[in-house]
Amino acid sequence: MDKIDEELLETIADLHGVPEGSFNIRKNGKLLARNSDSDVEIVSKKDKDGIDIIVKPGVKGKSVHIPVLLTVGDFQDLVYNDFYIGENADVTIIAGCGIHNDTCGDAVHDGIHTFHLEKNAKVRYVERHYANGDGSGKKEFMPVTKIFLKERSSFTMESTQLGGVTYTDRKTFATVGKDAQLIVKEKILTDGDERAITDFKVNLRGKNSRADIVSRSVARGKSTQDFHSNMIGKNECFGHVECDGIVLDSARIISVPKIDAVSPEASLVHEAAVGKIAGEQLLKLMSLGLTEQEAEDAIIKGFLH
């Protein structure tokens, strides 16, 4: 592990060196380090690139780190990770990806993540994407996340894109079973010519299923963001989608939320608000002695906190 690796790891996973507990660190398409134990087993896939992460039933309070580093250009890293979370288990999975590209070739990470939660299982999934490097090569993420939630299970996804990512197209699919719930907190920051697309498709299938998707985004420079969501209520269920965007300079945010109450018992809500920072917010902070620029930065930082 060199200095760049360490910096990336710290940014995407708050890691200082090798983590405790189970982990799998992948760098430039190869395994860098792994720790698998009897509670959380990590095994390489045989048929394609990727790993299976198997959390045994009833395992509680464990964390699993599976960061990915990309520090070369001209490289497309395609990886399949499948998570099997046993009944009554309760774990935190931290899965950031950092790209450092100083070259003129493109660095692309496609992570296909599939989660299978058994009855009453609980997962907090934290995913951070970040890129840096001075090369003209692109730094792209194309993540696909598929989530299958059985009875009473609960999945919280906190996905954050911290900047430097030239292009991202993120797709998330979820099927929510009886009494199960999906919570998504998404945060995206784009600048310059960056472009980010995110797309959610949530199927509220079980009775009493719930989904809450909150997306907060800030677009600066000439960047553009597209937010799409499609929530389908097929049973007595509750779904809420909220897209909140701040645009600065000449950036754009386009929000297209769709809700479809197939069952008359479904209750689905969407809210969307896109606009510049409210003038009174800037004035309040300036009246505390901040310059306009400092006020803007503090508002954005708080918003994406």
Added chain:
Amino acid sequence: MLELKQIGYTVKDETGKKQDILKGVNLTFGKGISVITGPNGSGKSTLIKILMGFEKPTSGSILFDGEDITGMSVTDRARKGFTIAFQQPVRFKGITVKKLLELACGTKLDTDGMCECLSAVGLCARNYIDRPVDGTLSGGELKRIELASAIAKGGEVFLLDEPEAGIDLWSFEDLVKVFRKLHDKIVIIVSHQQRILETADQIVLFENDKVITAGRKEEMFEKLSQGRPLCWRIGQEN
């Protein structure tokens, strides 16, 4: 000393017709508490905003310790010691009470520091520090936090626009204590409350016909009790 000389504020309405909100205002604020009172729409908040630099007066000048600050920016006034508590507190998505107070006082705050600011306005720090300053707080809570941010910032000139609005009557005494602590500063409070008027050294009365009268408390109380229409609110609790 803060001096307003011939301050006027004129706006154009939708039809392009000019409307005077403030006209030829001459006022002097020294150290101590000045309370501005008067009916809704008489221009009290407008004056406060002009003093903080949110709005530029269309005529006249503002002198602070002899220096003309009429064209000075909000940031520079804040750094000179001007501190405002808004009539309607601003809500932020994501900024926590702790962060707001830290921005106000310009340094990181430990639990003791937080407690000091928040207990002055009757809030227990533990319950609030991590909460965002948004619609999940009640109107009264937001008002108290707004005031706490002004206290945390500190300064030489305090502009408090209806600080008591939405704060329950029993905590009035705490509020009055907060004002009293600022007695060696220039404190300008917009208020309708008898209890707050009583703490004043100077009372400034705004009326709808742009007439402004100012004087020492005793003097003004006498005027107000003469039963002229200006006593529109004295003695009334709202």
